[in-house]
Amino acid sequence: MGEALEADRLLVGYAGRPVCGEVSFRMMPGEVLAVVGFNGAGKSTVARTVAGRQEPLAGELRVLGLPVMPDSAGFRRQVAVLFDEDVFFPSLTIREHLLLVARGHSLGSPEEAVDAELGFFGLEDKAGVVPDVVSSGQRRRLLLAAAFIRPSSLLILDEPEQRLDPVMREGLAERIRQRADAGTAVVLVTHDPRLLVQAATACLVIDEVVEQVDTERGAQFIAGS
Numbered sequence: 001m002g003e004a005l006e007a008d009r010l011l012v013g014y015a016g017r018p019v020c021g022e023v024s025f026r027m028m029p030g031e032v033l034a035v036v037g038f039n040g041a042g043k044s045t046v047a048r049t050v051a052g053r054q055e056p057l058a059g060e061l062r063v064l065g066l067p068v069m070p071d072s073a074g075f076r077r078q079v080a081v082l083f084d085e086d087v088f089f090p091s092l093t094i095r096e097h098l099l100l101v102a103r104g105h106s107l108g109s110p111e112e113a114v115d116a117e118l119g120f121f122g123l124e125d126k127a128g129v130v131p132d133v134v135s136s137g138q139r140r141r142l143l144l145a146a147a148f149i150r151p152s153s154l155l156i157l158d159e160p161e162q163r164l165d166p167v168m169r170e171g172l173a174e175r176i177r178q179r180a181d182a183g184t185a186v187v188l189v190t191h192d193p194r195l196l197v198q199a200a201t202a203c204l205v206i207d208e209v210v211e212q213v214d215t216e217r218g219a220q221f222i223a224g225s
């Protein structure tokens with residue numbers, strides 16, 4: 001089995017200026033790599049670069065053994081993302097959004113898959129309305145449902161805990177673990193130590209010097225001890 005994700009002396013940033021030190025890590029299928037660090041450290045920039053949303057400044061980056069190719073349908077079929085953005089079709093209902101994703105990824109029973117996600121994310125009674133008229137946390141749940149309903153070899157979640165209540169955060173940790181157990185590699189940018197401890201198998205600490213550490217030490221780092 002090959003690496004799901006491999007970064008070697010990866011440098012990320014904007015307009016040629018790095019935002020943090022060089023990043024090197026390897027992830028196998030089924031691993032959950034928590035990415036942690038202070039506000040502005042560069043976590044989202046690393047995640048965006050891995051997702052192919054911006055070019056690396058330097059270094060090597062390979063997803064599933066191949067260079068990052070965001071314009072390739074094959075790459076996008078394998079890589080699911082959740083970033084801090086509310087991106088919706090204003091005239092589609094919550095159910096219709098999920099059906100679109102399920103059918104686009106050729107799920108065998110899209111209606112059943114949508115029902116399951118609506119149930120898991122507590123959106124059954126909002127299924128028939130457009131995202132604009134639900135709460136911000138419910139919109140977040142929709143985006144998470146859209147990320148989880150589709151298959152992926154690599155799942156990139158940028159602060160997925162944002163706007164979620166504690167019960168939903170527990171559910172999220174469970175879903176991440178389940179997805180990893182099924183073989184997906186998960187990059188989890190997070191500020192939530194509980195989520196890290198519950199879901200992560202390793203931790204990447206983003207600072208001027210970037211370090212990959214085991215989960216327990218990562219949790220200690222977040223707790224400030």
Ligand SMILES: Nc1ncnc2c1ncn2[C@@H]1O[C@H](COP(=O)(O)OP(=O)(O)OP(=O)(O)O)[C@@H](O)[C@H]1O
Binds near residue numbers: 014037045
């Ligand atoms: N589009 C952009 N153009 C230029 N600089 C940016 C851009 N987006 C972010 N930055 C800067 O890059 C640095 C890293 O930002 P990034 O969003 O990656 O941090 P982060 O670790 O995810 O922070 P947070 O925990 O606050 O979400 C910050 O100094 C930020 O101001």
